[in-house]
Amino acid sequence: MSRIGFIGLGIMGSHMAANLVRAGHSVTGYDVVPAAVDRLAQAGGKPAADLAGAVDGAEVVITMLPDSPQVAEVVLGPNGVLAAVRPGVLLIDMSSIAPETSREIATAGAERGVRVLDAPVSGGEQGAIKASLSIMAGGDAADFEAARPIFEDLGRTIVHVGGHGAGQTVKAANQLMVAGIIGLVSEAIVLLEASGVDGERGLEVLAGGLAGNRILDLKSTTMLARRFEPGFRIDLHHKDMGIALASARAAGVALPLTGVVAQLVAAARAQGHGSLDHSAVLKVVEQLSAR
Numbered sequence: 001m002s003r004i005g006f007i008g009l010g011i012m013g014s015h016m017a018a019n020l021v022r023a024g025h026s027v028t029g030y031d032v033v034p035a036a037v038d039r040l041a042q043a044g045g046k047p048a049a050d051l052a053g054a055v056d057g058a059e060v061v062i063t064m065l066p067d068s069p070q071v072a073e074v075v076l077g078p079n080g081v082l083a084a085v086r087p088g089v090l091l092i093d094m095s096s097i098a099p100e101t102s103r104e105i106a107t108a109g110a111e112r113g114v115r116v117l118d119a120p121v122s123g124g125e126q127g128a129i130k131a132s133l134s135i136m137a138g139g140d141a142a143d144f145e146a147a148r149p150i151f152e153d154l155g156r157t158i159v160h161v162g163g164h165g166a167g168q169t170v171k172a173a174n175q176l177m178v179a180g181i182i183g184l185v186s187e188a189i190v191l192l193e194a195s196g197v198d199g200e201r202g203l204e205v206l207a208g209g210l211a212g213n214r215i216l217d218l219k220s221t222t223m224l225a226r227r228f229e230p231g232f233r234i235d236l237h238h239k240d241m242g243i244a245l246a247s248a249r250a251a252g253v254a255l256p257l258t259g260v261v262a263q264l265v266a267a268a269r270a271q272g273h274g275s276l277d278h279s280a281v282l283k284v285v286e287q288l289s290a291r
């Protein structure tokens, strides 16, 4: 059992924190949205009125926030995690953010004697609910082993992928693949329907062959029904495509398909669909053919 401070109780963090409570940890949570803190209290966690209250006495601090600026503010800010906790604490950022921000946080943590891991996740809201997330961790091996029991309460595929920031690079690779697959499933749906083929039957048989994939398994029903409640918001996937392209630039490599798919995600956002599920890329693909 660990004393855990949990910051960011949104679509993912709410379920992850609740799973840690169920696993027997003492979890104190904070979110800028009071209703999110109330939800944790109903799940058996301890509500905190502010950040300092959530991390007070914590052995482990977990952050699950939208993007790099929020993580930087919460961790590095004047009233942030590093200013509040004592040396020896393990800080695990499970948000999807820029690898260089993760490295900055690790360096600042080391100066304060705080151990830091970047450990973004994949598996979506269902993975968070079922504690079946894939967890890709960057940082020191000893810190990863210290965090492993907590990771095992949250996920199923748990891999130490390298040093600080490596978890975020793997997550960027995950996100470019997921967006690409959503784009291709969208194109398959548009082709099937425009050709007078039943989309449901078409996708059913595709799911059993070489084109089978998790997006088809998890999202084909809602995509065919044009139901796009999140899930994972277009706004957040747009952020991740920016991280993927910036990482490619930093690594000196060309990712042409990622560039095209990033523009589809950007178009969905520009058209006002930022708060819909990322499968709403289908709307853009349909619009290109005036469907």
Ligand code: NAD
Pocket (backbone or CB within 6 Å): 007, 008, 009, 010, 011, 012, 013, 030, 031, 032, 033, 036, 064, 065, 066, 067, 070, 073, 074, 094, 095, 096, 097, 121, 122, 123, 124, 125, 231, 232, 233, 236
């Ligand atoms: P979300 O927007 O639902 O949750 C983020 C939470 O952080 C919100 O409740 C928000 O109020 C809170 N927050 C923002 N700023 C804060 C601050 N300064 N202090 C305290 N709380 C603050 O987002 P989400 O879907 O839960 O995603 C969280 C992270 O996980 C993102 O980086 C996202 O890219 C990643 N992710 C999401 C999914 C998914 O399917 N939703 C899957 C894998 C990874």
